Amino acid sequence: MDVHPGCVVTELSAEHPPFNPLPREIAPGVFWLARCLCIPFMGKISHGYNSSFLVVGETGSAFIETGITIDCHEVIRQFEELRLTHDIPDPTHIFVTHSEMGHSGGLGLLLERFPSAHAYGDVSDHHLVFPRVADRLHFADPGDRFDLGGREIVVVEGVFRDLVHTRWFFDVKQRVLFPGDGFAFSHYHDDGACGRLAEETPDLAVVENTARFADVAFHWTRFVDIDPYVDRLQTLIFDELDVAMIASTHGLPIGDPVATMPAVMDGLRAMRTYGDVGAD
């Protein structure tokens, strides 16, 4: 199996060559920090992200998601790299959508590295996991607002989720939605997708990759009618928030929701039957 530069080959635990297309500024003051996790699939190398995003305000900056444990040291390294070339205040907030490893696995390390930061969101269990920083863990509910100085993060309902108190976050300034598990889809390294927006990757196959990711990670979708979730997503994104960019934890960022959302919605509808037609 080929080893892709900058990608973590989970089967081999390879040494990581120095190249990775990330970090990347995907909107003014919003940086994408991550590296790919790659798993062999049907003769190709399938990639997935457990991304973290950095939102920069005037008085503070915020991580949104922490990366899975495997990635957290890389997230911190990319943050330090950005600080060499950008004016980035100390992190004051760490927003986590929920307490699963791919979303908050790096929380303890980030709180240790940045002692003035507090964590907000679904922080279930974290007082049992990181007891030394329990006083810096705070639940947040939809409608809560956080000021980074000239920039506000708003807590949004988690429309598509696994754990019950999952929260999404919205950067009001650039109208970027951070939907955690929402809009999760894998990509193929060989398609040149790593580090790119969905719209920059013509061969992305959003429908198939969305359905396939759900087959692995969102088993509950096989037993429910997904249409009410699709309807709520449409209303939230286009009517209520007027979202300009969607920065999912597991997918490629979506820079043109109007153009790309139809394929994502088709992928959501394909989840229920994906395994039946053969994921192998």
Add this chain to the structure above:
Amino acid sequence: MSTGQVVTVDERRLYALVHPYELDGRPSSHPVEVRGHSTMNCYLLLEDDAALLYSTGYSVHEEALLAQLSDLVGDRKLTLVIPRVEFPSMCNARPIADRHDVERIYLRLPTNASDLLNFREGHAIDATDSLRSIPTSTMPDGGHARIGASGRRLDFIFPELRLLPCNWAFDVDTHTLFPGDVFAWIWHDRPDGPWLLDDRTDDPTTPERVATFLLRNRYWWLAGADVEPLRESVAQLFERYDIRVIAPDHGAILRGAAVDDHREMLDAALAEAGRQEPVGVEVGRWTSTPVVS
């Protein structure tokens, strides 16, 4: 600091290492409105020459768990099984590996143990990290782990009834099912239990409690869902295996008559959930406001 309890499930074969925690709205194991105490359960499968620890528990229970392992494991070789990609399974793998002769770790993800499990403050990835040299295996459905020279078998099961990707397991020798976050609905007002039930004596469970446990927390999506495949899968599991003990990740262990009672309560709860109206969209707006003591 709680010392926890060692609950003997099967003398010299299977022990539950039970660590109480308060239900104050913050643990993800229970609905936010539930109050009382539950437990983090790690299970020790013991043979003369080897041992297997199923789940490694929360960080806050590290000292108590290490003390229990020191007493029970001695100098046996130890295998770790980490069946969930969630904190309850994972927190103490590093300190256990640093103190015991761990010969293999079973993980859900195809990665090395050091990369995945060194997430706590102070757990540096350096020469002090015992996880670096321990071989790992994944846990395929139908696969198994062996314990010691006797070849005692722990079967891995990929359950149909699940929220997050996880394994269940079945200990063939003691007829014990390990169902993760299901059957974990027995909590008590007091932290001292009892945490082993052979019948309905001291069992506070009602159908309403089971429904609340499932539908107000991890299994919110069952309301209005197509539950028949799930009921069938659970029934098939109990036909396939002669299950005499149910050993969940949280709360009381069920043995004897309690096994059938709770299997029937699960089936009834699933059936009733399927008759309800879906609430999946509204769940996103449920508040998480806990009461912190």
